[in-house]
Amino acid sequence: MKGIALETIAYFVIALATIIFIFMIVEDKISPAVKSAYCHFVRGINLILPLPSYMRPPLPTYCENNNTIYIQTEVIETTDPSRIEFLIASHVIACWEKTGKLDAGQDTLCYELVLKKDPDHPGVSKTMVNGTLVSENYPSLMNWKTDEIISNKKSIGISYNSTSKKIEVV
Numbered sequence: 001m002k003g004i005a006l007e008t009i010a011y012f013v014i015a016l017a018t019i020i021f022i023f024m025i026v027e028d029k030i031s032p033a034v035k036s037a038y039c040h041f042v043r044g045i046n047l048i049l050p051l052p053s054y055m056r057p058p059l060p061t062y063c064e065n066n067n068t069i070y071i072q073t074e075v076i077e078t079t080d081p082s083r084i085e086f087l088i089a090s091h092v093i094a095c096w097e098k099t100g101k102l103d104a105g106q107d108t109l110c111y112e113l114v115l116k117k118d119p120d121h122p123g124v125s126k127t128m129v130n131g132t133l134v135s136e137n138y139p140s141l142m143n144w145k146t147d148e149i150i151s152n153k154k155s156i157g158i159s160y161n162s163t164s165k166k167i168e169v170v
Contacts, residue, residue, distance in 0.1 A: 035063070038060075038063075039059065039060070039063035042057060042059055042060075042063065043059070043063075045057070046059075046071070047071075047109050052114070052155065053071070053073040053112060071109050071110065071111065071112055072110070072111050072112070073111070073112045073113075073114060074087070074091065074111060074112070074113050074114070075114045075116055076113055076114065076115050076116065077116050077117065078117070079117045079118065079119055079120045080119075080120060081119045081120055081122065081123055081124050081128070082128075084115065084119055084124045084150070085124045085128040085129050085132060086132060087113065088113065088124065088129050088156065088158070088169065089129050089132035089133050089136070091110070091111045091113060091158050092129070092133065092138075092141065092142050092158055092167045092169065093133070093136060093138055093141075094110070094111070095108075095110035095111060095158050095159070095160055095167050096138065096141055096160070096167050098110060098160075099160035099167075100141075100160050100165060100166070100167060106162055107159060107160060107161055107162050107163075108159060108160045108162075109157055109158075109159040110158050110159060110160065110167075111157070111158040112155055112156070112157055112158075113155070113156040113157075113158065114155050114156075115150070115152075115153045115154055115155075115156070116153060117153055118151065118152045118153050119150060119151060119152075121151075122149065122151070123149040123150050123151035124149065124150040124151075125148065125149045125150075126142075126144035126148065126169075129142065129144070129169070130142065140166075141166060141167055142166060142167050142168070142169060143161065143164060143166045143167070143168045143169070144168075144169050145168050145169060145170045146169055146170055156169060156170070157169075157170040158170075
């Protein structure tokens with residue numbers, strides 16, 4: 001019985017040494033792949049969790065890439081519905097210019113708009129934002145997936161949906 005246990009331990013040590021040796025040989029190729037997977041994981045967690053931007057874990061410096069589009073957080077302090085509507089429409093157009101117009105090929109969260117104060121009556125609606133988009137020659141660009149009328153402070157996400165090829169206001 002002791003012979004089998006010692007033989008098993010010897011095989012285990014040889015296998016472990018072989019695996020370490022293989023990792024040492026291909027380390028320069030595996031390391032970028034592991035870093036890339038970790039960066040995608042952290043970005044995914046940042047997109048999925050409904051947390052304000054200041055509570056999200058920061059990305060490591062090696063995750064920064066010039067070809068990647070990062071989420072920008074904008075704080076809106078005004079209570080004027082027409083001003084809020086204009087800001088939402090302008091961010092929808094900006095997101096389209098960065099992603100949809102170039103066909104980014106993947107879903108991308110462009111902006112987080114944080115309304116710090118409740119909008120004045122009657123609030124901001126899909127119709128108001130669509131009116132601005134039509135007047136700027138961007139008709140049928142947006143899918144509205146948030147409250148029918150935004151009448152209280154909240155966080156609004158503006159993202160590109162690669163399947164529908166439209167900008168979503170969530």
